[in-house]
Amino acid sequence: MIFLDAAATTPVRREVLDAMWPYLTGSFGNPSSHHTLGEAAAAALAEARAAVAGVLGCRQGEVVFTAGGTEADNLAVKGIALARQAADPRLDRVVISAVEHPAVQESARYLERFHGFTVDVVPVDGTGRVTPAALAGVLRPETALVSIMYANNEVGTVQPIAALAELARAHGIPFHTDAVQAAGWLPFDTRALGVDAMSISGHKLGAPKGCGLLFVRSRTRLEPVIHGGGQERGRRSGTENVAGAVGLATALRLAGERQEDQRERVAALRDRFIHEVVAGVPDAVLTGHPSERLPSVASFCFPGTSGESVLLELERRGVVCSSGSACAAGSDAPSPVLTALGVPAEVAQTAVRFSFDSSVSQEDLDHAAAAVRAAVAGVRNLGAGHGR
Structure with missing residues (x-):
């Protein structure tokens, strides 16, 4: 075959399995527990976060581990838009492209149905690209967020993310990109891209299904969409998937090296x-x-x-x-x-x-x-x- x-999806890489194995077996502690097993898990989680931050060119505190790309997209689109609306009720519009993944599309439509947002859809050309001029045509003073994917999952078209993010920034609007398909193939330096949030899924680059992350720039307002014990600095509650985070960090590092x-x-x-x-x-x-x-x-x-x-x-x-x-x-x-x-x-x-x-x-x-x-x-x- x-x-x-x-x-x-991609097969899990052997190096990733080897890195994860200790946290699926002997070092199984809850990273919130204050004993030896818990502290070992917390240390592994911190090391994974530092490794991811190194690949993304960001601070460790700007990395939020999630259960995958869909959750990361939901957290970015809903979390940023709702937080900005709470700070300024006039901010009631979100911009997405016509070729977004359903995780972004449906998150935007949720905001439309239940929170009174208007969803502005920026068109693409015949190759699937969003031009800066097309994006400029839909931006409004009321725009709370722009979300445009880095690379399309069906046709593979790569967007000019740095230029689009710069345009949004000039209007004072946070910019999120779904980078799930770009993982392992395109540059990921968040400073060079200029994005305020970026979603990644582990199983697209040799980590297991069920692990992902959201980069969210410091000082970007973010309302959590999963509530509970306040893990991930209050941005994503739930006991952390330590093995998944270790596997994702390993896969990102390996992808970046080659x-x-x-x-x-x-x-x-x-x-x-x-x-x-x-x-x-x-x-x-x-x-x-x-x-x-x-x-x-x-x-x-x-x-x-x-x-x-x-x-x-x-x-x-x-x-x-x-x-x-x-x-x-x-x-x-x-x-x-x-x-x-x-x-x-x-x-x-x-x-x-x-x-x-x-x-x-x-x-x-x-x-x-x-x-x-x-x-x-x-x-x-x-x-x-x-x-x-």
């Missing part, structure tokens, strides 16, 4: 794969930005097919991939991301996404490209046969 669905080399190598393999797919299926439509895209994502529409049928044919040939976001699994509606790019609904339903981790090889992708050619031909021949 060739696994090309890394945007949905990021540039792996990015260039995988991007070259991605470009070769795109070329081979288009050569084999000449009417294939590459979606997303042609160059400003994640090195790990190649997404296509295959007009005249069913995306789900192509997926089944590919799996029969030993290639596992997806038709889009794993968080929209089971939906037969066209992807809102693709329709936001201007892709017709009937074409959007033919989408197939290939996403790689750093272990992908040229042999893997050459085999996958050949499988795509055969799978699309098989689906089309079957459709022609039914038509007769």
